[in-house]
Structure formats: C-alpha cells, structure tokens
Amino acid sequence: MRKHIFLFITIFVITVSIILLNRPQQVKESITFFPIDPKVVFLNASTKLDLLDEKKQDRYSVAWKIESTLEREAYLRQDIGFLFANGRLKGKMGKWKQNTAYLFQEQIINDNDSSHLEAVSFHHAEIHYDNEQIFSAQTMSADNLYVIHSSLSPLHSFRTPGTNEETEWKTTIDKITNQDLDSSWTNAIEHFMIKRDQYITIPLTKLIEYNNRPLPGFTKHETERILGNLWEGLYKNYFLGIKKRDGTVVEPEGSIVPLILLAKNKSHLLTVTETGDGEPIMLRQQIPRSR
Numbered sequence: 001m002r003k004h005i006f007l008f009i010t011i012f013v014i015t016v017s018i019i020l021l022n023r024p025q026q027v028k029e030s031i032t033f034f035p036i037d038p039k040v041v042f043l044n045a046s047t048k049l050d051l052l053d054e055k056k057q058d059r060y061s062v063a064w065k066i067e068s069t070l071e072r073e074a075y076l077r078q079d080i081g082f083l084f085a086n087g088r089l090k091g092k093m094g095k096w097k098q099n100t101a102y103l104f105q106e107q108i109i110n111d112n113d114s115s116h117l118e119a120v121s122f123h124h125a126e127i128h129y130d131n132e133q134i135f136s137a138q139t140m141s142a143d144n145l146y147v148i149h150s151s152l153s154p155l156h157s158f159r160t161p162g163t164n165e166e167t168e169w170k171t172t173i174d175k176i177t178n179q180d181l182d183s184s185w186t187n188a189i190e191h192f193m194i195k196r197d198q199y200i201t202i203p204l205t206k207l208i209e210y211n212n213r214p215l216p217g218f219t220k221h222e223t224e225r226i227l228g229n230l231w232e233g234l235y236k237n238y239f240l241g242i243k244k245r246d247g248t249v250v251e252p253e254g255s256i257v258p259l260i261l262l263a264k265n266k267s268h269l270l271t272v273t274e275t276g277d278g279e280p281i282m283l284r285q286q287i288p289r290s291r
Contacts, residue, residue, distance in 0.1 A: 030235065030236070031078055031232045033138075033228030033229050033231075034126065034136040035136065036135065036136055036138065036225075036228070037135035037136065037137060040070065040072060040125065040137045041070075041137065042071070042139045043071050044067070045068040045140075047065070047066050047081060047141040047142050048063075048064075048067075048143055049062055049083075049143045050065075055155060059112045060110070061108050061110050062109045062110075063107075064081075064083055064107045064109055064119060065106045066079050066093055066106075066119075067104045068123040070102075070137060072101060074101065075098065075099065075126050075127060077100050077124070077125050077126075078094075078123075078125070078126070079094065079105065079121060079122070079123050080121065080122050080239055081093045081094070082121075082204070082239075083107075083109065083117060084118045084205060085111065085115045085116070086113075086180070087178075087180050087181045087256055087257050089252050089253050089255050089257075090117070091109055091253070093107055094239060103123075111147070114148050114149050114173060115147050115149075116144065116145075116170075116177060117145045117146075117147065118144045118257075120141075120142045120208060121141050121142065122140055122231040122234075123139050123141065124231070138227070138228055138231075140208050142205070143159075145157050146159070146161075146170055146173065148166075180256070184256045185256070187280060188274055188280035192280065194270065194282075198264055199261035199270070200215075202260045204258045204259070215262060217264070226269070229285060230269065230271070230285065233271070234258070234271070238283075239252065242255065242281055244275065244281075250276075250277075252275075254276025255274060255276055256273055263287070267286070268286050268287055270283065271284075
C-alpha cells in the first residue's frame with residue numbers, strides 16, 4: 001500500500017513539474033528600455049482625436065485612438081498614451097500584447113467645456129533574438145484638437161484656426177491653459193529649489209518634436225536612450241499612479257502636464273508635475289554617459 005502511495009506521489013510531482021516547466025512565462029506589464037535595433041522600424045504609429053457628431057445632455061464626445069504596426073512580430077508590443085485637456089490629465093490608455101506587430105486601442109472621452117485636447121503616445125516593442133539578446137524599437141505620436149462648445153457658436157472642432165473666430169477661441173483657451181501650467185510648474189520648481197536656468201525645459205506634450213531629431217546637445221543615439229528611459233520612468237511613476245509625500249499613491253488624472261527639465265551639463269533630467277489636489281511632484285533620472 002505504501003509503495004502505491006509513494007508511486008502516486010512521485011508521478012504527481014513529476015507531472016506538476018512538467019506542467020510548470022512548459023507553462024508560458026507570464027509577461028509583466030511594464031516598459032523596459034533595451035538598446036535600439038535600427039533594423040526594426042514601425043510601419044505606422046498614430047494618435048488621433050476626432051469630435052463625434054452626436055451630443056447628449058449638453059455634453060460632447062471625442063474619439064481618442066492609438067494605433068501602431070511594427071514591421072515584424074515582436075516578443076512584446078506596448079503602447080501607452082496620455083490625454084490632456086487644457087493642461088490637465090483627462091485620461092490614459094495602455095495596451096500590451098505578446099507575439100504581435102499590431103496594437104489598437106480606443107476611448108470615448110466626454111466633456112461639456114470648450115477645450116484644447118492634447119494626446120501623446122509612446123509605442124514600444126521588445127525584440128528577442130535566438131542568441132538571447134534583447135533589443136527595442138520605439139517611436140512617439142501625438143495629436144491635438146480644439147473643441148468649441150458654447151452657446152455663442154455651434155459645436156465644432158479644429159486643429160489649426162481657419163477663421164478669426166477660431167483664432168480668438170484658440171488665443172483665449174491657450175492663455176488660460178498657459179497661465180495654469182506656468183503657475184503650477186513654477187510652484188513645483190520653487191518647492192524643490194530647482195535652478196531653472198541650468199535646465200532646458202520641455203513639456204511632455206511637446207516631446208513629439210524630438211521624435212526625429214536629437215534633444216539639444218545630444219546625438220540621435222543618446223536621444224533614443226534618454227527618451228526610452230524617460231518613458232520607462234513615466235510609466236512606472238506617473239501612468240501607474242503618483243506617489244505622494246505621505247507614501248500614498250493617487251491616480252494621475254487631474255494632474256498637470258509633466259514638465260521635463262534636461263540638465264545643460266547632460267548629467268540628469270527632472271520631471272515635475274502637480275497632482276490634482278495641488279501637491280508638487282518631482283522625478284529624477286540620471287543620464288548614462290555615452291560609450
């Protein structure tokens with residue numbers, strides 16, 4: 001009898017071990033920068049904002065889409081995006097998928113105020129080769145849309161003003177937004193005693209300008225590494241939640257557009273923002289020396 005029990009246990013242990021060994025390894029939802037593989041590129045990467053025709057109970061809807069296609073299947077594809085309305089985070093999207101080249105995601109955003117919507121996305125691929133080397137492919141995309149919702153004019157949207165009325169709306173919205181952002185950024189910079197003149201400042205919504213050209217004072221190769229590490233940090237410390245001084249973690253919605261401060265001595269970068277309830281936040285990343 002004992003012999004049979006021992007045999008049964010042995011078979012059971014062996015079976016479970018085989019199952020565990022052959023079970024696919026779970027992929028943790030994260031963004032990790034690896035050296036860029038210049039041979040692998042994105043065929044397309046886009047972020048799109050479109051005002052929908054229907055209006056319900058004095059609210060309008062905007063379709064926010066993020067889409068990207070790599071030229072080949074990757075071990076892991078990752079896209080994340082942020083949507084800001086008048087300088088404050090309105091929404092976020094993220095998608096991860098193994099063994100694919102294509103990703104698509106969409107959200108419908110509702111609002112009732114005239115707004116300047118700015119969306120920025122990071123498209124990433126983790127590429128594994130047979131020799132156990134791991135590389136990355138990455139790019140960014142962005143879109144912006146002014147939505148005018150007022151009793152003085154019909155509901156409509158534009159990216160670039162085409163009339164005097166649209167120019168006036170853009171000027172008004174931009175003035176209010178920029179005042180709010182400048183006040184919050186200045187508050188954070190003063191709170192952390194940052195010497196602003198020692199940094200080059202870039203709002204996250206303007207980072208797309210460096211998608212195909214280097215950051216000031218850096219090469220294209222250095223820029224790719226800096227941007228990859230930056231987005232890795234934004235995912236961990238902003239997308240997933242903001243850690244406050246008291247240790248609590250809050251959702252990023254309602255926070256202001258992160259401002260990136262690139263040290264002129266090329267040693268590090270800072271990212272400052274302000275939570276929805278007004279607490280200044282700072283993230284610091286070292287910039288690796290070029291090899």
